Amino acid sequence: MSAAPRTTAAGPDGTAAGAPLLRVRDLQIELITDAGVVRAVDGVSFDVHPGETVTIIGESGSGKSTTAMGVLRLLPDELAVVSGEVAVQGRDVVADPRAAAALRGRAVSLIPQDPMTALSPVHSVGRQLLEVVRLRRPGLDRAAARARAVELLDRVRIPEPGRRLRAYPHQLSGGMLQRVLIAMALAGEPALLVADEPTSALDVTVQAGILDLLLELQESTGVGILMITHDLGVARLVSDRVHVMRNGRFVESGEVEQIVGAPAEEYTRSLLRSVPALGGWDGAAGRDEPARPDGDPS
Ligand SMILES: Nc1ncnc2c1ncn2[C@@H]1O[C@H](COP(=O)(O)OP(=O)(O)O)[C@@H](O)[C@H]1O
Ligand SMILES: [Mg+2]
Structure with a gap:
């Protein structure tokens, strides 16, 4: 959750005013696979401002990781064709891929999905x-x-x-x-963290502690977070704004309360229905009582 953007005037599209840390416009990513060219990301646009968490949620294969890796320019040129605009602190890393290398690890850092193999x-x-x-x-x-x-x-x-x-x-x-x-x-x-399913490989009891840590770091540093998840429970806990992704496109976008409380799309409702199976996210559990046994914060 963000401290800063709540006090900032909202723009015409409901997003916080001021220069975004990350500005993505009409991002398209085609992957060159053995089976042919796949348009994994098909024209998505979003912003992340300082101190806020923007979440991309969708089922497996919807294009979330490709979006995250495209933003970081970590997709190999011979396997991925990237077009559109991705500006990190105002520098377009699509127009200037060398800017991406200079920004990675400094302006923007990745938290990977599987800590056991990273x-x-x-x-x-x-x-x-x-x-x-x-x-x-x-x-x-x-x-x-x-x-x-x-x-x-x-x-x-x-x-x-x-x-x-x-x-x-x-x-x-x-x-x-x-x-x-x-x-x-x-x-x-970094001013921006990109977290691709940072808790998916972890036990449910450990997930809350990691998400709580990210929120605590955000409170203290004002870092912006681009969160990637398939889990609406995670999205509900950490997000300011949510974009729901399906087949490379955003099918629904809005404030987290709106997406979780009154989803417009059946696809979003199906993601919501899958939450109880993962359990433990209702009410204030993860936020106020992070799982932190003494001596082992995870
Ligand atoms: N390395 C790859 N080679 C071929 N196709 C891929 C590769 N990575 C992803 N894809 C395809 O791109 C699409 C989006 O995948 P991905 O971005 O990994 O989805 P998500 O992270 O939402 O599960 C899928 O159709 C997937 O099959
Ligand atoms: Mg993925």
Whole structure:
């Protein structure tokens, strides 16, 4: 949830006024596959402003990840044809792909879907985090880089961060690993986080803690979040605005209360109906009572 945009005047389309962190207009992405060309993203437009969470929700295969990877320009040129406008802090990364490389990890960072496979199993968590810290702050000496790594683990509420640096990925739970990956994403002090199903690979009890952490980081830093999820329970918990995606297009967009409370599309209602199966998201549960057993925040 955002602190800032609530006090900002709304524009004619109901979105917050002021320059967006991310401005996407008529984004089209064609994927070149063995079976031919697939238009995975078919003309979507949206904005993310500082301090707000904008969620793209849709069933599997609807084009959510392709949209997220397109925004980050992480799709290989030989496999994906991207057109339209994607401006990160005013810089169009479609017109200038080199701008994307300069912005990634700094202006905008990715939180990946599966924390269990995102880290190398053969190096310690600390070594991998330090590598990212040094990349973002090349001037830091060894001791300062380590202090920065400890500070980042502390920010994602990992207890005994100094000790955790020596752990290998298989020694940490999925929730802990996702906290490490969020710490890595924060190393460059990004203005925008792109989170592609950041809790889908985690146990339901762990999900709430991770989402609560993201909201807490948003409160303290004003970071904008582009959230990708298939889970309306997640969308309901974190979003300011929601875009419902199907077959590469947005079929419905609006404030989270409107999309969840009074969905216009049958497709959205079908996503809503699938929520109780995942359980635990009703009322204030995730928000006010995050699952945080003592000693293990995940
Ligand atoms: N690497 C790929 N090769 C071929 N087709 C892909 C690839 N990734 C995604 N697609 C296709 O693009 C469409 C959108 O996929 P994706 O963006 O991954 O959906 P979502 O993240 O919503 O599940 C689907 O039709 C999918 O089959
Ligand atoms: Mg996906």
